[in-house]
Amino acid sequence: MNAPVAEPAAVLQPVSCDSDVVAARQLVRKLAVELEFSRPDQALIATAVSELARNIVKYADEGEIELCAAASGSKTGIKVTARDRGPGLDDVELALQDGYSTGNSLGLGLPGTRRIVDQFEIRSEPGRGLTVTVVKWR
Amino acid sequence: MARRVPIISQGDLLIAAVQEELSDGDIQEMQHSILKEVSRRAASKVILDVSLLDVIDSFGTRMLSDIAASVALRGARIAIVGIRPEIAMAMVLLGLNLENIPTALNLDHGIAILRDRS
Numbered sequence: 667m668n669a670p671v672a673e674p675a676a677v678l679q680p681v682s683c684d685s686d687v688v689a690a691r692q693l694v695r696k697l698a699v700e701l702e703f704s705r706p707d708q709a710l711i712a713t714a715v716s717e718l719a720r721n722i723v724k725y726a727d728e729g730e731i732e733l734c735a736a737a738s739g740s741k742t743g744i745k746v747t748a749r750d751r752g753p754g755l756d757d758v759e760l761a762l763q764d765g766y767s768t769g770n771s772l773g774l775g776l777p778g779t780r781r782i783v784d785q786f787e788i789r790s791e792p793g794r795g796l797t798v799t800v801v802k803w804r
Numbered sequence: 805m806a807r808r809v810p811i812i813s814q815g816d817l818l819i820a821a822v823q824e825e826l827s828d829g830d831i832q833e834m835q836h837s838i839l840k841e842v843s844r845r846a847a848s849k850v851i852l853d854v855s856l857l858d859v860i861d862s863f864g865t866r867m868l869s870d871i872a873a874s875v876a877l878r879g880a881r882i883a884i885v886g887i888r889p890e891i892a893m894a895m896v897l898l899g900l901n902l903e904n905i906p907t908a909l910n911l912d913h914g915i916a917i918l919r920d921r922s
Contacts, residue, residue: 684827691859692825709858709890713898716861720828764899774862778898 675734679719681750682728687719690731694744697733701742703804710782711744711802717775718748718798726752726796736801743784743803750797754790762788809834811841817915818847818880824856831867839874848880849918853911855886865900872905881921883907885914 677697679690694715698708715731722729729750736745755761764777776798780786785801809830811820820838842850852871854860860868868884875882883906887895895901906921908914 684829688825688827695858706890706893709888709894710897712859713861713894716859716863717898720861720863774899778862778900781899782894782897 677733679731679733680728681719681722681731681748684720684723687716687723690719690733691716693731694733694746697735697744701735701744701804703744703802707802707804711746714779714783714800714802715746715748717779718746718800721775721796721798722748722750722752726750729795736803738803741803743801745799745801748798749795751795754792754794754796755788756790756792758788758790809837811837813841813845813847816846816848817851817918818842818845818849819851819853819911821853822857824858826857828863828867831864835867835871835874838871839878842875842878842880849915850875850880850882851911851914851918852882852884853886853914854884855888855910857891858888860887860891860895860900862898862900865895865902868902869905872902881906881918883914883918885909885911 677693679686679693681690691712695708695712698711719731732747734745736743760766762777764774783800783802787799789797809820809822811818818841872882884902885908887907906917908917
């Protein structure tokens with residue numbers, strides 16, 4: 667009768683068009699509400715997911731957003747992994763500078779996202795894809 | 805799937821009420837319909853109510869700026885109203901702002917600032 671403690675399942679949202687960006691935003695908002703994030707933090711994580719998902723549509727055509735609950739000590743949070751099989755970034759540091767953009771945008775997507783989360787990690791394999799992992803603690 | 809952005813007009817005032825969860829495409833479509841209505845109704849004042857938007861990210865901010873600039877080029881004045889407090893906070897942290905675009909707490913205040921400036 668010893669039911670194993672259920673690991674929080676990861677939610678996967680494929681991302682290839684702008685309605686997927688909306689869907690990813692809705693999913694993370696739902697998770698943030700379930701994990702009792704404050705309203706400002708709900709807005710921050712939803713905004714971060716929006717930026718990451720849009721980057722996939724814009725630069726890689728397709729990829730996915732994976733969401734899961736994260737725990738560290740007494741902290742609870744949300745971990746977001748944005749994965750794509752696009753061109754990756756040749757210069758990650760450059761892409762993290764405010765105002766740098768190869769697309770027609772404000773260039774605040776990645777650097778802005780880094781500012782509104784607690785942990786930010788970016789792994790680029792030029793020609794093969796980009797993985798951005800962020801964590802926001804409650 | 806495009807969502808309608810209800811646009812109502814009263815005299816020379818247009819009010820566009822953004823609905824929840826607009827996709828990027830929906831926002832672009834909204835820009836077209838607002839501009840079309842400004843011309844059709846010869847509106848001189850536009851209120852864009854974004855109180856139902858729960859995310860305004862870098863694309864959303866750029867689109868709001870574009871809408872404001874294009875409405876201004878048509879000779880009308882615009883106020884963006886109802887940005888939620890938590891959204892305002894997120895925008896500032898992201899480094900986003902709506903410089904030179906009048907914003908107001910709600911519809912009434914928006915109408916008041918547009919009237920004051922005429």
